[in-house]
Amino acid sequence: MPELMSATEMSAPMDISVPNPGECNLPGQDAVFSEPPVGPSAPPPPPPPPPPSLSEDKILVSVEVLLKPSSTARADDVRSAVERMLEKRSMSYTDGPIPVPMDDAVLVDNVERICICDSDVWVEKHDVLLFWQVKPVVHVFQLSEEGPCEELSNDGQLASFNEWILPAKEFDGMWESLIYDSGLKQRLLRYAASALLFTEKGVNPFLVSWNRIVLLHGPPGTGKTSLCKALAQKLSIRFSSRYPQCQLIEVNAHSLFSKWFSESGKLVAKLFSKIQEMVEEENNLVFVLIDEVESLAAARKAALSGSEPSDSIRVVNALLTQMDKLKSSPNVIILTTSNITAAIDIAFVDRADIKAYVGPPTLQARYEILRSCLVELLRSGILSDSEFQDCDFPSFTSLREQLNSLVIPEAAPRLNLCKQLLAAAEACEGLSGRSLRKLPFLTHAALANPFGCEPGKFLHKMIETTRRECSEIPD
Ligand SMILES: Nc1ncnc2c1ncn2[C@@H]1O[C@H](COP(=O)(O)OP(=O)(O)O)[C@@H](O)[C@H]1O
Numbered sequence: 001m002p003e004l005m006s007a008t009e010m011s012a013p014m015d016i017s018v019p020n021p022g023e024c025n026l027p028g029q030d031a032v033f034s035e036p037p038v039g040p041s042a043p044p045p046p047p048p049p050p051p052p053s054l055s056e057d058k059i060l061v062s063v064e065v066l067l068k069p070s071s072t073a074r075a076d077d078v079r080s081a082v083e084r085m086l087e088k089r090s091m092s093y094t095d096g097p098i099p100v101p102m103d104d105a106v107l108v109d110n111v112e113r114i115c116i117c118d119s120d121v122w123v124e125k126h127d128v129l130l131f132w133q134v135k136p137v138v139h140v141f142q143l144s145e146e147g148p149c150e151e152l153s154n155d156g157q158l159a160s161f162n163e164w165i166l167p168a169k170e171f172d173g174m175w176e177s178l179i180y181d182s183g184l185k186q187r188l189l190r191y192a193a194s195a196l197l198f199t200e201k202g203v204n205p206f207l208v209s210w211n212r213i214v215l216l217h218g219p220p221g222t223g224k225t226s227l228c229k230a231l232a233q234k235l236s237i238r239f240s241s242r243y244p245q246c247q248l249i250e251v252n253a254h255s256l257f258s259k260w261f262s263e264s265g266k267l268v269a270k271l272f273s274k275i276q277e278m279v280e281e282e283n284n285l286v287f288v289l290i291d292e293v294e295s296l297a298a299a300r301k302a303a304l305s306g307s308e309p310s311d312s313i314r315v316v317n318a319l320l321t322q323m324d325k326l327k328s329s330p331n332v333i334i335l336t337t338s339n340i341t342a343a344i345d346i347a348f349v350d351r352a353d354i355k356a357y358v359g360p361p362t363l364q365a366r367y368e369i370l371r372s373c374l375v376e377l378l379r380s381g382i383l384s385d386s387e388f389q390d391c392d393f394p395s396f397t398s399l400r401e402q403l404n405s406l407v408i409p410e411a412a413p414r415l416n417l418c419k420q421l422l423a424a425a426e427a428c429e430g431l432s433g434r435s436l437r438k439l440p441f442l443t444h445a446a447l448a449n450p451f452g453c454e455p456g457k458f459l460h461k462m463i464e465t466t467r468r469e470c471s472e473i474p475d
């Protein structure tokens, strides 16, 4: 069985403390410890702490390398080429793509994109991450273009589950598009990394208990389902050396409670025997997504009160028993979502180790979501920006700084535009992430002259549209 990388090696940069730039050892420079003065009555001095090794000092930053669909190169070869390239360059690390170097034939032929991930946690706290502070952890992957494989139930009407081979083309960019300013995404990633590591190292579950069940709950439209899928995709990339194959099974709980109840028991059995098959292959990492688990609890309750066929209780119970069985497999992660925040009466959800509340976006998240929409509209030419050549807007943090500092006259028009964007974000309070992502479209549709619209006018209309949308939210 291949060795799993240690948790710190994997890609959880937050697990390592960042050295204070003043205290940090430069490569090739040893730490110097001064001896404390020792008086006659002083107790013997404690032994000096061992000098930190360089690798411990470094911050691990994930570098994701997407292979072209046509590439047949070995992942190891590409990884080495990228590592060599990164060693040669003295760059600072910030999240986002870096150009594929034209002078490296292996990379030019095989690589579609190189992206730095997760450095933003550090960058926000410490301004810049310089190359010597960083140990890049390179993940090479190729996207599956197969699309979901739908399993139809016998009546041919309702799919009881969808299956994707991960990493899938459809989920590309989803993780990055989800914006939370509470560190939620990093927390989920670290949680899953620890859970997989504990399992891999054979930690005795009677002594230390943990499980691989995640529950995301919160109001509709806050990105829970998307986040589950994006998390599965991310983990499939980050753990590809341990688990070369990954699948995501999305169980359609609603379809299991179709009016063809007599079929449902069979569906559950069929579904889980398929999942069990996948799980038996130890190089497979299987994600099972059960969306809106509250529908299971509701069905059970309704059955108990007699308003639903009693078959449904059997289906729910069958499902829960199967989930419980599945939990003991080391290579399964169960992802669940719920739109209700009140306690859900379902045993396995109760035992979820990570229960994260996913709320409506904060001001910062709203600004960032709208900013990403605006950049996309500029990129695609829906909006035209004659005054400014680049489609860039400052991040929320740097806008805050700019607003607090002296403005040079040339920068004033751009800053005004950013202030408008901020005003739009402020006006959107209470809207879900889903509504926010629709807002630019609704705004465009509301424009009297939608051709070649300028960002300023567009933002003005957006604030108007927002007010209308907010007034239509039911209490
Ligand atoms: N925090 C967020 N950041 C960016 N986009 C979001 C956010 N929350 C929701 N969205 C958008 O809303 C869409 C729908 O979210 P979804 O995952 O269906 O939400 P839920 O499952 O919570 O109802 C997402 O695909 C995404 O485009």
Ligand SMILES: [Mg+2]
Pocket (backbone or CB within 6 Å): 224, 225, 226, 291, 292, 337
């Ligand atoms: Mg959902």
